[in-house]
Amino acid sequence: MSKILYISSEAFPLIKTGGLGDVAGSLPTALLKKSQDVRLVLPAYPEVLKKIKKSKIRGEASYYNMPVKIIETKLPGSNVTVWLVDCPAVFNRPGGPYTDEHGQAWNDNALRFAIFCRAAVDLSLNKLRLRWQPDIVHCNDWQTGLIPALLSLHSQRPATIFTIHNLAYQGVFDQQTFSDLHLPEKLWHMNGLEFYGQLSFIKGGLVYADRITTVSPSYALEILEPEQGYGLNGLLKERSKYLSGILNGIDDKYWNPGTDSYLKQKYNRHSLSKKILNKTDLQEELLLPSDTSIPMIGMVSRLVEQKGLDIILESLPTLLNMPIQFVILGMGETHYEIQLSEWAQRHPDRLKVIVGYNESLAHRIEAASDIYMMPSIFEPCGLNQLYSLRYGNLPIVTNVGGLADTVIDASEENIDNGAANGFVLKEHSSASLLTTVQRAITVYQKPKIWRQLQINAMSKDYSWSISADNYITLYQRALREHKSI
Numbered sequence: 001m002s003k004i005l006y007i008s009s010e011a012f013p014l015i016k017t018g019g020l021g022d023v024a025g026s027l028p029t030a031l032l033k034k035s036q037d038v039r040l041v042l043p044a045y046p047e048v049l050k051k052i053k054k055s056k057i058r059g060e061a062s063y064y065n066m067p068v069k070i071i072e073t074k075l076p077g078s079n080v081t082v083w084l085v086d087c088p089a090v091f092n093r094p095g096g097p098y099t100d101e102h103g104q105a106w107n108d109n110a111l112r113f114a115i116f117c118r119a120a121v122d123l124s125l126n127k128l129r130l131r132w133q134p135d136i137v138h139c140n141d142w143q144t145g146l147i148p149a150l151l152s153l154h155s156q157r158p159a160t161i162f163t164i165h166n167l168a169y170q171g172v173f174d175q176q177t178f179s180d181l182h183l184p185e186k187l188w189h190m191n192g193l194e195f196y197g198q199l200s201f202i203k204g205g206l207v208y209a210d211r212i213t214t215v216s217p218s219y220a221l222e223i224l225e226p227e228q229g230y231g232l233n234g235l236l237k238e239r240s241k242y243l244s245g246i247l248n249g250i251d252d253k254y255w256n257p258g259t260d261s262y263l264k265q266k267y268n269r270h271s272l273s274k275k276i277l278n279k280t281d282l283q284e285e286l287l288l289p290s291d292t293s294i295p296m297i298g299m300v301s302r303l304v305e306q307k308g309l310d311i312i313l314e315s316l317p318t319l320l321n322m323p324i325q326f327v328i329l330g331m332g333e334t335h336y337e338i339q340l341s342e343w344a345q346r347h348p349d350r351l352k353v354i355v356g357y358n359e360s361l362a363h364r365i366e367a368a369s370d371i372y373m374m375p376s377i378f379e380p381c382g383l384n385q386l387y388s389l390r391y392g393n394l395p396i397v398t399n400v401g402g403l404a405d406t407v408i409d410a411s412e413e414n415i416d417n418g419a420a421n422g423f424v425l426k427e428h429s430s431a432s433l434l435t436t437v438q439r440a441i442t443v444y445q446k447p448k449i450w451r452q453l454q455i456n457a458m459s460k461d462y463s464w465s466i467s468a469d470n471y472i473t474l475y476q477r478a479l480r481e482h483k484s485i
């Protein structure tokens, strides 16, 4: 059994903006189930404080002259202990974890996450008198990047793991910020936190962690190349011996069509015919024509370039002449929200766009749709295609990252050998997207084959258990290597 301090800037159900929230909400629970002693560290955002039930103050500290309390609670629905870093001056404000109400990044993000990192470092070194010393410190994304860097300065430190959930977000700030944060001069160099004259939080993880992981084997290879490496591919290549990819799982407690309390009608692969009631229910709710024979395409996504919105917009004129209903739930860049909403107004029988964040609707779209739209430019792992597979909603994806690792194209050969579970674009283009949607519609019109593909999709085990085992093996390896230094 290892003692693992798992550090994240979001974790479902307390706070979530994307896939990282799902992972940090379920991996610690999966590790606990496998008898690991795991604690989760999160910032105490107002939304989090509202959701917690029992809590007590376990420690106090001060960083940058700001008082910080460590609040202990439990992750709702789980027995995982959570330590909240409560610094009201930087975390207790309306808006999101990273952005204000208008979607603008908080202008003190460097300070906010430096405070978070400093508290996590003290917890890692058992300096806040919580009487618990981790063997492993597992950090996630740039918000936690300073932790491995600062820990590297201590000889008696736990082993460190850094997971990249999305390399496109790096936490880069100007050089003055480095001085303002009083970071040790020793860390300011090309092979440290400096990134072309600027301060890079993510480099703290990539340079100094004992082991680096990403969330799929394919993405672990893609980030070694310039296109997906965002200027960090050289560094990652140098450290490739310590880099590996572990696929995310899905949390059966929340994402299981057989038990999902958001659904009008629960179903599983043995009662697939009931799935259709979710479609008619959603058609009624969204004022779409009630028609069970028309394929419904769903999409639940951050509306950002990464998710393939440009080729979707380019395809819409043709797509909306096809016999489909297309339902999009998402929020993100304003120009995408506006353009999609305008298209929806012009085609109310074919396209519905719901701008916003809605957990319940996300589940109901997964259950109602026949096809799931996810033509990402890049995708570190992707959870929505996994949810779609689990819900018998066949994904249309690009051949990248975690999408390539989880979706098997419905080619004739793959249909015959029983492997097919979705549709893969030949390339990232609107022409290819349209051909692929057409291909999916053609297969949809062959109910026997479609049913078989749905069963293929729903039969695979996407649970966290396998991934948690992979993480435990990695922790043990990191510990062995760390001890032998």
Ligand code: ADP
Residues within 6 Å of the ligand: 017, 018, 019, 020, 022, 300, 301, 302, 329, 330, 331, 356, 357, 358, 359, 362, 381, 382, 383, 384, 385
């Ligand atoms: P990413 O982390 O890049 O956003 P993922 O597919 O890994 O993409 O995970 C996205 C998660 O966020 C999924 O759980 C998805 O259902 C959820 N999600 C994204 N946008 C919304 C939204 N508008 N409403 C509800 N859930 C959303």
